[in-house]
Amino acid sequence: MSRKGTATYYVQGSITGFGAVEFMVDTGAGYTTINEETLAVLQSAGLAKFVTELTGMMADGTRRTIPIYRVSSLTLGNTCVLHNIEAAVFPRKTRLILGLSALEKTSPFVFSTNPPRLDLSNCTGAGI
Numbered sequence: 001m002s003r004k005g006t007a008t009y010y011v012q013g014s015i016t017g018f019g020a021v022e023f024m025v026d027t028g029a030g031y032t033t034i035n036e037e038t039l040a041v042l043q044s045a046g047l048a049k050f051v052t053e054l055t056g057m058m059a060d061g062t063r064r065t066i067p068i069y070r071v072s073s074l075t076l077g078n079t080c081v082l083h084n085i086e087a088a089v090f091p092r093k094t095r096l097i098l099g100l101s102a103l104e105k106t107s108p109f110v111f112s113t114n115p116p117r118l119d120l121s122n123c124t125g126a127g128i
Contacts, residue, residue, distance in 0.1 A: 001025065001116045009116055011098060016073040017047035021096050023076070025118060027111055029099030031068065031088040038096070039069060039089050047072040051086060066090065080106065080123030 001011050009025045015034070018041050023032070034042075042048035048069045055065045066088045073083045076098070086101045103109055106120035 001118045003113070003116045007113075009111075009113070009118075011076055011118060013074055013076045013098075015042065015071060016075075017042050017045040021074075023096045023098035025111065026097045026099055027103065029097050030101065031097075032071075032074075032085055032099045032102040033088045033090050033094070033097040034069075034071065035090050035092060035094045035096065037093050042069075042071060048087075054088070074102065076102075076106075076118075076120065076123070080120050082106070 001009050003009055010022050011025055012020070013023055014020050015038065018038055021038075039048055048071050051068045051070050053065050053067050055063060058064050068086055068088055071085045071087050073081055074085055075081050082102055082105050085105070088099075103120075106122045108121050110117075110119040112119070
C-alpha cells in the first residue's frame, strides 16, 4: 500500500479481463467501485453481471442512483485473489475504490497508516 497526498492510500492490483489497476483504499465505502470504462471492457468479456441499482448519498451531498455489478475476480497486490465482488459503477473515468464489498471477503483485515500497510487475513500474501 502506498500513501499519496495527506490521507489517501492506494493498492496495486488487477481486475480479471481488464488488467492492472490502482485502487484507492476507502474503509468507509460500502462498495468497491469501478468506472464505466472498466465496466464496458468487463462486459464485453462476459466478466461483469448486473445485480441491482442503489440510490445513495454521494460525498458531495447529492443523491444518485448507481448500478451494482458482480465482477468475476480481482487481485490485490500479487497474490490476493477475490471472486464475485459486487462493485458500484461510477460515471466516466472516475478512480477505482477498494471498499468493504471486497475487503470484507478478506476479514479480518488491518489498515495501518504508519507504515502504510493493508494486512488481509484470508489471502495467500501476508500484506500489501
